[in-house]
Structure formats: C-alpha cells, structure tokens
Amino acid sequence: MDDKYLLYIDILGFKDLVDNDINKVKDLYQVIASLNVHQHDSFKAIVFSDTILIYNNFPTPDEKTKAYTVMFLCEFVQDLQHRLIGRNITFRAVITYGQFINYEINQIPCFYGAALIDAYLMEKEIPCTGLFITDRCNASNNIFRTQRYSDDLNFVFVTQNLHRLEYEGHSNGWLINELGLTRDVMAETLHIKFIFENMRNHSNPKVSTKYSATWNLYVNQYPKTLELFEQNSFNLNAIYPEIDWDEWLKLIPEDYSYIQEGG
Template identity: 35%
Template sequence: MSKAEPERFLLYIDILGFSEMTKNDPRKVARTYSILNKLNAHKDDAFKTIVFSDTVLVYNPREARNDEERNFFVWYLTEFAEDLYHKLVGQDIWFRAVLLAGDFHHYRLENVECFYGMALIQAYLAEKRLPMMGLALHSSCLPYSRFFRLAPFADDFSFVYLSRPLEYLHEASGDQYPVPSSIVSDHSPNLPEGVRYLSDIYRLMRSHDDPIVRAKALTTWDFHARRYPGMVAALIANDFDLGALAPPGTWADESKALEDNIKYYKRAGAGTEMSMSFTNRRTTKPKRSPREDR
C-alpha cells in the first residue's frame, strides 16, 4: 500500500535568545512582537498563524488535495520564513525554523484554544537539536519545494538559503568577483540585505559571549561559505563592503532603502502597551516601512 500524500504542512519558528531578551532587554521583546504582527502570513486566508511566547506556528487549515496545492503551501510557508528573515536583518534578533508535513489540529473551545498533533511534536523536537539559524526543510516537503536553494543538513532536513539575491548573483557571476554592473539586475535588488546578514552572522560567530550562539552562527556561516566561497572570501577581505562584489555605488539606492528599513523596525513596538509598561514617557508611533505594501 502506497504512502498517503501529505495534506497539512507546519512552519514552526522559534525566536532565539528569548529568555535573555526578556530579562535584559524587554523593549526588544516588544519590538519582536510588533515585527511578528506584521508578517505576511497574517494576510493570506489560506493559512492560520499562532503566536505564543517565543514560538510562531503557521499552517494550512484546509487540507491539500493535490500536488499543485502541496507545491503552493510549501512555497508560501517557505516565503513566510523568508519574510521574517527580511524583517529581522539588522535587528540582532534571530530565529530558527523547521518546515514539515504532518498531522496538526487547531480549534477553539469556549475558554481554551487547542493545538496538537505529531507534526507539532516532531517540529519541536527537531528544532531544538538543529544547531543553526534560519530555516530547515524536512524531507516530507522536498518533493514540493520550489524556488529556494537547499543543501543537505542533518537526518531528514535540508538547509534553506533564504537570500535569493545572493543565490542569483552567485549563479550570474560564476562566483568570480567583482562583477561588472551589467550582470546585476532586478533579480538582486535586496543583495545589500543578504550581505548585511552575512556580516552579522560573521560577527556572532567570532565574538558572541555565548558559545552556543557562536556554534549556531558558525553552522549557518559554514553553509553560506561552502555555497558561495568566492563571494564570502571577497567580502571578508573587504570588511563586507559591497564594492567587493561590484563597482562602488552599484547598490547605493538599495543600501539606503535597507538602512531605512532597519531603522523602521528598530522603532517597531514603540508606543505599544508592552513598551509603555517599561517607561513612563510616551514614544512616537513608528512610521510605515518603505517596504510595506500600501
């Protein structure tokens, strides 16, 4: 008897360092929740999102009926992780996530919200033992994965490269740098974001006080260094200056947009009830992000 095709998929996200954040920087907790509140996952009726403490669950309440729908669910759940990656770049807030197929149930009683299932248990156990940052994809989702580069990781999981602009430039350049500006196209407008992410991971790997954090950053860095050796070598040699990859000024506008976005999300959570509980003075409500849909 053939194995039944999966009908439900679960994205399990853990915000790393949440306990220390709560003890030492509670305003960052308010910022984290405000960022989570802006995730694209909330805007799509095909998915449900649950947030509790340092955990985010996103899943498809309606069961997948065919491979086309399975492709869609895995694609969009991966993009939800990518969206969180975009929003957290430059914030010194990190996450680890797993995406898998399996049984998951979520419903409400009069006074209780219930969520349970083997997918939740498997995701929880897997996430805790994967020494990495970013997203890992379970083999149950591999037949339906599209548009993202993967690399074998541990057991039944693959590492997901969430920065598609880095992947595009790598493919277009043959991993030889710097490249002429003519190679750079609309496919890599967010490349400064990917470089900032690499720079921050490198800093964590080299200088963070906690050896566990350093180990997670090292694993994440190693995946990128093995996939993009020429790019990584050029960036390290030039202190992560974008001029190491293309002529100076190639991504000037994109770099400015990235800095504006980082500043915007640095202010996220200001003026909320949680933030106000940490201070007696009111703060200015943050403006809209230049990247948010209008």
C-alpha cells in the same frame, strides 16, 4: 483534514531579550505582527511566547498544491529574516508534515498533533540557525535551494540573491536595481554579516558554535561570494558599486546602524 504542512519557528535568545530589554520584545512582536502571512487567507499563524506556528488551512491533494504550500512557507521565513535585519535577533525553523489540529473552546485556543511534537523535537536538536525542511516536504520544494543537513533534514537557502551573486557574477548591479531587488540584496548581505560577526564575537561559545555551523552551510553553497564579503568587510559598495547603498541603508533603524561598521 488533520494533516497539514507545519512551519515551526523558534525565536532564539528570547529569554535574554525578556530579561534585559523588554522594548526589544515589544519591537519583535510588532515585526511578527507585520509579517506577510497575516495577509494570506490560505494560511493561519499562531504566536505564543518565542514560537510562531504557520500552517495551511486548505487541502493539498495534488503536487501543484503541495509545491504552492511549501513555497509560501519558505517565503514566510524569508520575510521574517528580512524584517529582523538590524535587530540582532535570529531564529531556527522547521517545515514538516503531519497531524496538526487547531480550534477554540470558549475562546481558548487548542492546538496539538504529531506534526507539532515532531517539529518541536527536531528543532531543539539542531545546533544551527535558519530554516530546515524534512525530506518529505522538500520533495515538493521546487523554488528554494537546499543542502543535506541530517538523515531527514535539509537546510533551506532563502537567500536567492546570494545565488545570483555566486553564479551570475558581481557586476550586474544595474540589473538588480532594474528588477527592484536592491532591498533584498541588502537584507541577505547583512544577514550573512550578522551570522559571521556572531560566529566571531558572541560571548557565549555555544551560541558562536551555532553561528559557525550556519556560516559553514553558506560557505559550502556560496564560496566565492562569501570570500568576497570577507575581503571587503561586507561593504555593499564593493559588491555592487553601481547602487547608492547609503540611501538603502537609511532604511535600517539608527539604533542598529552598527551592523554596517567597517562597510
């Protein structure tokens, strides 16, 4: 079985990390090593340099199995996005389907195939950040909302709690607390703040343009919520005043506490 669903993740700005802060590179690899995918026997992950490849190691003969596979690939990206909060690191990722072969010869890993080449070429042409999915794969996506990006790609919103903010109102903080989603709400809010501040302040115009494109995708999907964020300088207490956000923010490493400045 050579055809697989393939998730291709490119860590952005990796060269600058290697050149300027090797400790952040080590921290990044610790984050990657902690991802949920490594605990899931149905998927395999390959990591090399600034690239993460994740694919299914089981057949997908029916629509239920395809939907299961696509859902988990999106959730793996969501997990990475949450774990990168506060580290000033982001990524661009593509989910595609096609030939992907992986095996070892004398402990040397071999991996290749049309899906890998397609994902690599598609990812390099996207002037944006975040997760993208091909039309074929998106046909099996029944969990995460998407927005058309190009002829064969859709942007995937792995920010389900922002949808709750947008369409269920901003006064149900008690419900978020009861459902145990407080950490996820914080992660999604701070991720959006990270995009906004890099759009406004990044020293490289090409990079800020990529963040601007990402921000616009979120604005189109969550216009009321992002307006609220801007008006309140991304202050989490203004969004859900019922929750003690200061306690949750302590989960973020002190070295990266700057992301709540103004909040």
